[in-house]
Amino acid sequence: MAGSSEETGDLGAIFRRLIRNTGPISLTQYMGESNARYYASRDPLGRAGDFVTAPEISQMFGELIGLWLADIWIQSGREYPVHYVELGAGRGTLAKDALRAMRRYGLEPAVHFVEGSSSLKELQQEAVPGALWHDDLSTLPADDPLLVVGNEFLDALPIRQMVKTASGWREREIGLEGDDFVFVAGQRPMDVAVPEDWRASEDQTILETSPAQAAVMYELAGRLAEQGGAALLVDYGHLSLQAGSTLQAVKDHRKVDPLAHPGSADLTALVEFGTLARIAQSRDVRWIGTVEQGAWLQALGIDARTRALCKAAPHLADDIRTARGRLVEPDQMGSLFKVMGLAGRGWHGGAGFA
Numbered sequence: 001m002a003g004s005s006e007e008t009g010d011l012g013a014i015f016r017r018l019i020r021n022t023g024p025i026s027l028t029q030y031m032g033e034s035n036a037r038y039y040a041s042r043d044p045l046g047r048a049g050d051f052v053t054a055p056e057i058s059q060m061f062g063e064l065i066g067l068w069l070a071d072i073w074i075q076s077g078r079e080y081p082v083h084y085v086e087l088g089a090g091r092g093t094l095a096k097d098a099l100r101a102m103r104r105y106g107l108e109p110a111v112h113f114v115e116g117s118s119s120l121k122e123l124q125q126e127a128v129p130g131a132l133w134h135d136d137l138s139t140l141p142a143d144d145p146l147l148v149v150g151n152e153f154l155d156a157l158p159i160r161q162m163v164k165t166a167s168g169w170r171e172r173e174i175g176l177e178g179d180d181f182v183f184v185a186g187q188r189p190m191d192v193a194v195p196e197d198w199r200a201s202e203d204q205t206i207l208e209t210s211p212a213q214a215a216v217m218y219e220l221a222g223r224l225a226e227q228g229g230a231a232l233l234v235d236y237g238h239l240s241l242q243a244g245s246t247l248q249a250v251k252d253h254r255k256v257d258p259l260a261h262p263g264s265a266d267l268t269a270l271v272e273f274g275t276l277a278r279i280a281q282s283r284d285v286r287w288i289g290t291v292e293q294g295a296w297l298q299a300l301g302i303d304a305r306t307r308a309l310c311k312a313a314p315h316l317a318d319d320i321r322t323a324r325g326r327l328v329e330p331d332q333m334g335s336l337f338k339v340m341g342l343a344g345r346g347w348h349g350g351a352g353f354a
Contacts (some may be wrong), residue, residue, distance in 0.1 A: 011037050011263035015177060024173035024184050027247070030262065032158035032212070037263035039117040039156075052253075053152050054234070054293075054333065055094035056111050057162065059204035063098025064300040065232055068351060069098065070105040072230045075349035079228065084109040087150035087216075092127025094151055096112070109147060112140055128201045137219050145229035145344065148220060154276075155235045155268040157212035158343065161245060162190055164205040169194045172206065176257065181259035195241065197292035206245045208269060214335065217276045224344035231342040237271030246270035273340055280342050288341030290354030294334025296326055299352035301302060 010035065019025055047354060051156040052059040060195060075083065076253055086095050086101075102108065111131040121133055134140055161172035163185055170185040191199055220231060249258040258267060273290045281287050306324045310317040329336045341350045 012181075015174075015181070015262060016179065019174070019176050022315055024175035024186065026160070026171065028158040029074060031247075031267050031269075032175050034262045034265075035158070035267050036116070039120070040255050042239060047139075047341060049138055049262065052092060054337075055090065055097065055151065057326050058157070058320070059097045060302055060305050060324065061297070062094040063101040063305065064093065064297060065151075066098030066101030066168055067295060068232060068300060069104075069149075069230065070102045070107045070341065071351055072347060072349045073147065074105060076230075076343075076347040078106070081179075082107070082109045082145045082147060082229070083112055083146045085112045085114065085140060085146050087114045087148065088153035089113040089115055089124050090151075091092050091260050092124035092131075093132070094149065095124075096127045098149065112143075114140075114301075120157075120296075126319075135239050137216070137223065138274040139209075140223070143227065143228075145227055146223055146231075147229055148224075148231035151234045152232070153235070153267075154210075154216070154233060154265070154271045155237070157210055157214075157216065159210045159247065159269045160213070161206050161247070162194055162207045164201050164203050166203055181240060181262075185258075196243075205243050206244050207241065207243060208246060208272070209275075210269070211274075213271065213276065214279055217279045218283065221222050221280040221285040221342065225284045226344075228344040228347055230344065230347055230350065231340075233276075233301070233340040233342075234337060235269075235271045236336045237273055237338055240274040241272055242270075270337070273338055278339065284345065285314070286343040286347070287347075288338040288343055288350035291353055292330075292335050293332060293337035295338050296339040296352040297334075299354070302328060 015025065015030065030061045049266070084095070084099065089095055091310060097225055099111065111128055112134060113131050114134045115124065116135060124131060139147065162169050163172045165185050167192045170187065171190050173184050173186045174181055175184040176182065194207060224231060247258050247267065248270045249261065249265040249267050251261055256265055277290060279285045302324060305322055309320045326332045340354050344351055
C-alpha cells in the first residue's frame, strides 16, 4: 500500500484519475510510464543519485568487458566495419573503459548508444565524443557486425505479474484504496498465459514475465543472426523461472515501496535469463552461456588486474580491493548478478563461460 505524499510531475495524480475513471491499470503500464518519467528527468547514478552500477564501482568492469569483446572479435576474423552498441549506457563510463581496452588490441568500432534520457545523453557525449544515439534497436546499422553490451538495462523494462487466486490465475494489477495505490487481482482468467508446470500452484503464488524484455531479445538475436557479432547482457536475475514478486524501487540509495513514488524512484525486477536464452536460440543465435558475475570476472582476470592496479597506485590499494570485492564476492554483486553471452553465426569463442 502506498500513500500520495509525492507525485512527481503529477504522474501519481494521472494514475489515480485513470484508475477512478476506467478501473485498475496493469503493472506493465505503471512500471513503463514511471520509469520513462524517472529516467527522462535526472541522472540517477552515483552518490548524488539513487543507485550505483558496476561501471561506477571500478574501471575493471568495463575494461574486462572490452577485453571480452576484443577477444571474440579477433577469434572471429577481425571483421570491419564493426559497431559497439550499448543499451542504456548510463554516464558512458562502461563504454569509455571498454573502448580503451579494445583499442589495445586494434579494435576501434563506431559507437552507438540506445538511450532515452536526455540528461544522460549529455554525460555520454562528454565521456565518448562522436557516439551516435538511438531511441531503440530499429535504427542501428543493418549490415555490419554488432558488439552489444547491456548492463542493468533489462531489469528496468516493464514486467507483468500473474497471481494465483481461488478462481484461477489472474493478472496482478494496480488499483486504489482511498488515495493509496494497491495491488489487486484482475477479472480476466489468465491460466493459459501461465506455464503448464505452474498452473496448479498454491493460491497467492506470483509469477513474473516481461514481454518487453522478450521483444528486445528477439530483435537483438535477429540482428546478431543476420549481421554477426556478439552480445554481453549483465543484470541481476535468475537462471530459470522462480515464484514470487521481485519488483523493487530504489530512491536515495534506499529501497522504498514500489507504489509510493511513481516517476521519482527507479523500478526494477529480476531478469529471468532462461527464457531469454531460449528466445535467442530460437533465432539461430549461439547462446554461449549464463554465469554468475563474480565467476565471469574472475575467469576474465579481475584478480590479476586488481593486483596490477594496486601496484600502480598503492595509495589507492584499499579502495581498489574493496571495489573488486563488491563486484565479485557472493554476498555483494558476485552471485545475484548474471552475465549472458550470445554470438552470431560464424562468431567463435567467448571466454568466461566454461
